[in-house]
Amino acid sequence: MNAWRNVWTITKRELGAYFTSPIAYVFIVIFLLLCGLFTFFVARFLEAGEASLVRAFFDWHPWFYMFLVPAVGMRLWAEERRVGTIELLLTMPITVWQAIVGKFLASWLFLGLALVLTFPMVITVNYLGHPDNGVILTAYIGSWLMAGAYLAISCITSALTRSQVVSFIISVVVCLVLILAGYPPIINFVEEFFSARLADFVTAFSVMTHFEGFQKGVLDSRDILFFLSVIGFSLFTTSVILRTHRAG
Amino acid sequence: MIKVQNLAKAFGTKRAVDGVSFSVERGEVLGFLGPNGAGKSTTMRMITGFLPPTAGTVTVGGFDIVQHAIQAKRLIGYLPENAPAYTDMTVFGFLNFAAEIRGLRGDARKQAVARVVEMCFLGTVLHQSVETLSKGYRHRTCFAQSIIHDPDVLVLDEPTDGLDPNQKHEVRQLIRRMGEKKAIIFSTHILEEVDAACTRAIIIDRGKIVANGTPQELRQKSEEAGAVMLRVKGVPSSAVTAKLSQVPLVKRVIILDDKNGHVTVRAFPKSGTNGALAQAIGEAAHEWQIEQLRSEEGRLDDVFRSITMPDTAKEVAQ
Numbered sequence: 258m259n260a261w262r263n264v265w266t267i268t269k270r271e272l273g274a275y276f277t278s279p280i281a282y283v284f285i286v287i288f289l290l291l292c293g294l295f296t297f298f299v300a301r302f303l304e305a306g307e308a309s310l311v312r313a314f315f316d317w318h319p320w321f322y323m324f325l326v327p328a329v330g331m332r333l334w335a336e337e338r339r340v341g342t343i344e345l346l347l348t349m350p351i352t353v354w355q356a357i358v359g360k361f362l363a364s365w366l367f368l369g370l371a372l373v374l375t376f377p378m379v380i381t382v383n384y385l386g387h388p389d390n391g392v393i394l395t396a397y398i399g400s401w402l403m404a405g406a407y408l409a410i411s412c413i414t415s416a417l418t419r420s421q422v423v424s425f426i427i428s429v430v431v432c433l434v435l436i437l438a439g440y441p442p443i444i445n446f447v448e449e450f451f452s453a454r455l456a457d458f459v460t461a462f463s464v465m466t467h468f469e470g471f472q473k474g475v476l477d478s479r480d481i482l483f484f485l486s487v488i489g490f491s492l493f494t495t496s497v498i499l500r501t502h503r504a505g
Numbered sequence: 506m507i508k509v510q511n512l513a514k515a516f517g518t519k520r521a522v523d524g525v526s527f528s529v530e531r532g533e534v535l536g537f538l539g540p541n542g543a544g545k546s547t548t549m550r551m552i553t554g555f556l557p558p559t560a561g562t563v564t565v566g567g568f569d570i571v572q573h574a575i576q577a578k579r580l581i582g583y584l585p586e587n588a589p590a591y592t593d594m595t596v597f598g599f600l601n602f603a604a605e606i607r608g609l610r611g612d613a614r615k616q617a618v619a620r621v622v623e624m625c626f627l628g629t630v631l632h633q634s635v636e637t638l639s640k641g642y643r644h645r646t647c648f649a650q651s652i653i654h655d656p657d658v659l660v661l662d663e664p665t666d667g668l669d670p671n672q673k674h675e676v677r678q679l680i681r682r683m684g685e686k687k688a689i690i691f692s693t694h695i696l697e698e699v700d701a702a703c704t705r706a707i708i709i710d711r712g713k714i715v716a717n718g719t720p721q722e723l724r725q726k727s728e729e730a731g732a733v734m735l736r737v738k739g740v741p742s743s744a745v746t747a748k749l750s751q752v753p754l755v756k757r758v759i760i761l762d763d764k765n766g767h768v769t770v771r772a773f774p775k776s777g778t779n780g781a782l783a784q785a786i787g788e789a790a791h792e793w794q795i796e797q798l799r800s801e802e803g804r805l806d807d808v809f810r811s812i813t814m815p816d817t818a819k820e821v822a823q
Contacts, residue, residue: 273598
């Protein structure tokens with residue numbers, strides 16, 4: 258009970274920090290612009306004549322997130338370390354876990370908000386035709402979970418350094434690897450030159466493969482579990498890094 | 506309230522803190538002195554639970570800082586070095602956050618914030634962003650944070666650093682007042698603060714405690730403690746030293762100043778003189794025109810220097 262109150266106090270503070278700085282507004286505007294631009298001009302949503310958001314809209318999300326989520330997550334711990342407030346935070350009567358979860362939750366809720374603000378897309382597609390709104394909903398859920406996985410990885414890189422730039426670059430690279438592990442050209446390459454079993458193994462680690470199910474309207478427990486375990490594992494790693502960093 | 510036993514911290518092969526033990530009771534203000542890099546901040550970081558010790562234990566109010574971290578941390582208010590604060594918040598927002606995370610809700614929180622705002626004179630900057638504050642105000646904001654839950658134990662790392670003389674005075678008064686009911690540790694390298702606020706002082710050097718006592722006791726370790734300073738007019742300095750050197754209690758005499766017929770000398774006593782020196786000097790000098798005659802109490806910065814300077818530097822200084 259008390260634990261969640263502490264988590265919520267941290268979450269509130271972090272959310273406040275997003276909205277008192279320009280980060281929140283810049284992020285939301287750019288995210289929405291990119292979504293609109295790619296859906297209408299690159300994927301040619303209107304010309305396709307298909308009442309579905311799956312391909313034209315959600316297909317871009319893994320790529321947008323690759324740049325945008327590390328930008329949201331990079332300050333989480335790097336900034337605390339640079340300014341020295343980490344010393345205040347970790348000498349308060351809270352556990353390291355409460356701080357980690359509180360911070361993660363704030364950023365994840367923020368990403369959720371950005372995602373919710375794409376609702377005009379849903380209205381448009383409903384106005385133009387008769388889409389399967391169930392599929393749209395599962396795709397949204399999948400997209401949010403994927404954002405959470407990227408974010409948790411950004412937490413690790415942010416805890417590793419006091420430089421936000423370093424944190425950003427490393428997490429972009431890690432996210433790219435997670436995307437490419439399921440990117441068809443890469444998979445074909447692995448299959449051709451190594452073995453099909455290795456290709457399967459690599460694919461199992463890709464966010465693309467696991468996001469696909471959500472895009473088809475399937476809530477597969479394995480996919481959900483994949484994203485949740487990436488989050489869990491990354492947050493655990495973050496706690497280990499914070500501990501060893503202080504152990505000197 | 507605070508009990509530190511054989512505390513040690515190693516960074517790689519360097520031992521930043523090496524076997525430090527002391528305790529602070531309620532009603533005590535402990536001054537933590539030492540040159541830069543002596544291990545003051547590291548010790549304080551271990552007491553507050555930010556750094557885990559390599560060896561040794563810290564208990565605060567009976568709770569071990571490692572085993573029962575949360576209970577121990579509840580009792581502590583901490584002002585870290587350089588007074589960090591969340592720059593993206595207003596002073597009001599920051600203090601409310603600090604109060605909330607300390608478990609203060611509703612009216613209790615409002616009262617606590619109002620109390621520290623008044624105590625630390627933050628009223629005029631309350632709705633200003635921390636980023637735009639001057640150093641003094643930022644310092645006081647962080648200080649306010651450390652006392653917001655009225656803690657039993659206060660750990661202050663250089664609480665007067667970066668303040669102007671008036672603010673320094675205020676903070677010292679505040680520490681002294683609060684020290685009557687709390688256990689306080691504060692670090693400083695300003696020696697006059699020890700006199701102004703401490704009931705006891707510890708000098709730490711290269712990770713070890715090298716002196717521990719009341720400011721008075723520490724001062725007596727000074728070479729000058731017990732010496733007598735004399736200023737006379739119209740007597741040649743050679744005559745003064747010659748005469749004073751014959752006083753049985755005097756070990757040696759040095760000339761401090763010899764200008765325009767005013768001679769100032771200092772006489773050092775032999776051991777076990779017990780304050781009779783001033784009397785003896787006064788008698789020896791009764792024919793001269795005495796302008797000043799004073800027993801020296803000893804000076805803290807001399808003690809500090811003689812204890813903490815590396816041996817080679819000491820020889821150079823002499």
